[in-house]
Amino acid sequence: MLDIIKKKLAALGCDAWKLTETVNRGWEFYVIRDRLDQNRATEVKTISVDVFKSIENGKFLGSASGEIPPTASEEEIDERLAALLYQAGLVKNPYYTLQDKQVDVPEKREPVDVEQIAENFFRAIRSVEQTKTEDINSYEIFVSEITRHTLNSNGVEYTCTYPKSTVEMVVNARKDGHEIELYRIYTSGTCDAEKLRSDVADVLRFGRDRLTAVPTPKLGTGAVVFSTGDAVEIYNYFVFRMNATMKYRRFSDWEIGKPVVENAQGDIISVEAVSSLPNSSRDYPVDEEGAVIRDRWLIRDGVAENFFGSRQYSQYLGLQDSSNVYNVRFSGGKESAEQIRRGDYLEVVEFSDFHVDPMGGDIAGEIRVGYWHHDGKITVVTGGSVSGNMLEAARTMTFSSETRQFDTHVIPAVTRLEGLRITGVADVE
């Protein structure tokens, strides 16, 4: 099919093109309590086509993207490609070129044993220690072998095969007729049984504690500590603002060589883009445009060092040797996790949905389970919300020297934001 499309694009006089064929072979399992609700198998081939058209003698470049179904007839392929070429002429963006540097890393073609990975997940989950009062309500397992073949009109070509897995899990805890639940979604390359078991054990403990929770006091403002995957939202704020697209479109006002946080009094942010992280769900060395992903600092010692991004926006910013970035590693802070957890603070281990708006910096989340540390006492709390803004919070943000990996992100294990608004439910005693 790719050869047919290439020939047709040439016949249409297309100035430049990019093709991406992705084959996703997946196994899925849905379990209620310990019984199989449904099993599913999928095999989906996606052929994405990007066509480019030079406008006004190369002053502008138009582009349009679409898909050609694998079942498309020759006539339909003709129609779809002609439509794309027409559409490409409708959008005038400043001129840029497609990836032209040949890929200098080996292709990644190791087959993925979907069956074995799925079995490993089942064995890992079923080995979690459950009790009469804390157990797993339901879970879903998704395991895929993904093969992506990218090629463009400049002769750049690359194929990679990689695994991607997701487990969604709901945990219950109950006492005296009262039952609560907690929710987790884990994404990774393959099954890391030990990590999964350890995290689920933590969630079961949070569930047990939630049963004794009291309404969150009306604390006004205070320090909030993050130690779960929710903290990735905080760190994505920094990654987002180093993205060339966001910089070019003025969503980010950060500049190379300048501090990303003015008057920083807390720990200093450093983040490195890395081509590979162990068991990341996006562990491939070449991006979707055929650019090799090279390790580089995005922010070092609090100072913006490299923007990153797609070919188009990287060229607009004049970036050399740029690429998209999927895996990032943040450096740890000066103090240990134990030291970060000092004095009075609220550690929230489960939100309904924790969100940091990377553009505006607004922080928001409803508290499902938190531990309020006050005067040396620990009270489990629930209800109310945490809110604030990263522009302010980043100045006094501190984080642990220990780091922890959440799929594509290595981040400090414990993060502390000062002065967040804590909208409680109960009056403070």
Next chain:
Amino acid sequence: MKAPFSPYLNRITPALRALLEDLGRDYEYVSLLSTDSVGFSTSISQRSKNVSGKNMTTERGTVVRVYKGGQYSECAFNQLDTARVGEKARKIRCELEKQFAMLDRAGMSAYETGMLADEPLELFVEKETEQLPEKTDLSTLVEKLTALSGEGVKTIPGALDCITSASSTHISKLFLTKNRFLRQSYVYTEASIAAYAPNEQGEMKIVHRGVSGCCGPEILEGLKEKLSELPETMQDVLGAEKIVPGEYEIIADPTVTGLIAHEAFGHGVEMDMFVKGRALGAEYIDKRVGSDKVTMHEGALCAESVTAYVFDDEGTLAGDVIEIDHGILKTGICDALAALRLGTKPTGNGKRENYAHKAYTRMTNTLFDSGNDELEDMIASISYGYLLRGMQSGMEDPKHWGIQCIIDRGYEIRDGKLTGKVVSPIVMTGYVPDLLGSISMASPDRRVEGNGACGKGHKEWVKVADGGPYLKMKARLG
């Protein structure tokens, strides 16, 4: 004009029938859902322009559901050689057998379920539309969106850029079993206009409006009127203060009302959650969950919105369910398998992100009914509170009936009058029965919006619409 049903699906129907027959030799029940949906999406700003022949609902593929010995299984694929259907059937059997062998090794047992009814029905519906996305003059459309973006930057105070976007899909779906042959074709379209500007503290603020409906790209003409509302909204947001956390009397505008409907008793009564014991709603049927002012409908038949289909992704006809009747919870919404397990009837709410995804119980149109109170009277009745406008996002908590809504902005009301003070953003949280129980006034007008997408947990994104009138209630804001 009628939105014509997919010629591709008509062409492969004999092959699908042959596949059904072949698999029927081994399985007690077999169904197929085949889709062929085409469309476009475009996004125009002053600094970037994109056009694409795909969007979140364009797709072509097939999912086969089979049943044997109390167990349901599915195979999804998008490659079908109509001359080699037997081979496809063998591949499906083989893949599922490999899965069952692995499940045996892992010691898994089945959640046994009865067999779906297969009552005879033939249906062929092509809904009306003025335009088809695949025939739309994108050149004119891009010109209009470009002009609107330019006008936005000129008229909206402080705007760094203004993004106009539109997408439209012509959906064709075919559902086939031994006794059922259903086909539907319809078009839905949505568009939005958003501008962003930094406030004095350097925080980027975004304002937006949208239009949507079960119709063709002709609806995009409504964007210009929406743009005229944005300058004032941006002014309000740029000058906004932070709210003092606390419990307030509030008036929710129709977008906030819709968000509350969606998060409170949308997700809260998705009955596949009842099967798992994950929803408190199961224990509250025929009990009070809101004030007398609260009546809530759910169903694809409730409004001609982005999700106004004729049958769902399991071949169940669309419905209109009264979930809450004057404060009393009457029923939930249900996909076909959850209905079997609960001994009830499906409501036409079995939806998939696309053919390759599992069907879950999902929302369609979730709407509060209107009342008789004028907005002015609602404002006059508040001594200290806020008129909340514009939704950002929300999160459900069906097990504990917590609710989280992130809202754009609040307009302060003191002694029955708007003071001109604006707060933004706002996190609204609370306990759903308390929130709905506090609803004391509802306006006569009702709006339905469908510019967003809804996930189940943190995945499985589908189009939904929601709305209602202005509602007065009490809520915790932070």
